[in-house]
Amino acid sequence: MRRMPCICNATFATGLLLLLATIGLTGCGFQPRGQAVLLSGVPSPLHIAGLAPYSPLQRELVNQLETSGASLSETAAGAAAVLRISDWRSGSRVLSVNSRNKAVEYELEESATFALRTADGREPVAPQTVRTLRILFQPEDAVLGSSREAELLRADMRRQLVDSIVRRLAATR
Template sequence: MHAQVQIKRFSQWLLMALAAVMLTACGFHMRGAADLPFKTIYLGFAPNSAVGVELKRNIEASGAKVVADAKDAEANLKVLADSRDRQVLTLNTNGRVREYALFQRFTFSVTDPKGVVVIPPTAITLRRVITYDENQELAKQAEEALLYRDMQSDLVQQILRRLAASKSAISTEKAQSDS
């Protein structure tokens, strides 16, 4: 009986070790701080913008500084559009809403201090589907708010990836201005 327990424990440890080895072999790694191509950036968000606050926090976590004046920044992010929308997807047999599609649309561009476009106007559209039940109105409102927060976090990560990807454009531009 004791030997069976030891064999079972050994097989569990072996399985966990194998899983750990498989995870490291697949190339999986945690997303770290963004490798941004600038040291300072000006964000053209409204002061009370939730997206702006979260983006600022993520940029500062990556080692860059968000400045209050566009003249002091190496990059200038301009918000061209930022909107949320909700559209009816399906109706039940009584003509009542069963599903909504939630949208967040965001358009931005990035320029350098001279006004040269580093990232041309870029649109990001996020979509989530939510079922609706009029008998659970409060719960569905909370779920909708949670989905919008999730879309906001996804939006910030996409903006950061695009900023990090602009590294080659900024490096090329700096090389041209130095020569």
Template structure:
């Protein structure tokens, strides 16, 4: 395969630089994490050190919203009403051993403003994944299950933040 000439490489770089300058000039910037539409939020019923608390903190770290403790300092109050993770057998081998599991995570929450008015009523979100299981690879499968739960937890937190952000934006 022939190598690209110096002229075509320079032309390509020049076009890419021009496109970048055009996008920067019009105000384009890559979209970051969507915030909640409020500078501060109080989050109830979830410790910051729990897996769900860490997922929420990760999501907030990418936005302009801060997690505050005293209710008086918060523009929003996010009440985590419940969070569940469960595992069910999806299929068995002919000799009765587990072949596949179905795991689920569900998150129920509501959002209030600083006056205590309900902005978003109790809402439930859920996610599920399945994975194959092998008795010979127990440690690897346990690690896979843990990673799948982490992924579902982050998915639920992202969905929750999108719903809250849209609700707040529609009220402005």
């Protein structure tokens, strides 16, 4: 009689490894990117002030706040709290140049200051600044691809900036 290899040991070992990896990742605070944060402690409805109505940051902020369960108000008068965004900056600076003194590497920065004030004058979130930096490499022979890459990086940086704001709002009680 031939003896069949036991598959259950390999299955058990694989399952145990997956379980340990899952526990390790959740224990260190890892969360999948783009996971919605619930805003249970934030007064509702919320009004966003300080940004142009259809600016990229405004659109991203509205999208993430609605995904997080916040109801938004068009006016400050009808809101229980006002999220004021001020000093939104989008900048870049040259990091390195090539042998012909042409810029080939840039540091991109997105930053904004925000505060949350309730209708009764309390300030659960004092003014604080969030900031994100990225490095963009722009070879001189790929101008079209580099400009598209810069646009994608900026959009990703805005998402990260808004994500940071929403997480800080979610931490308020």
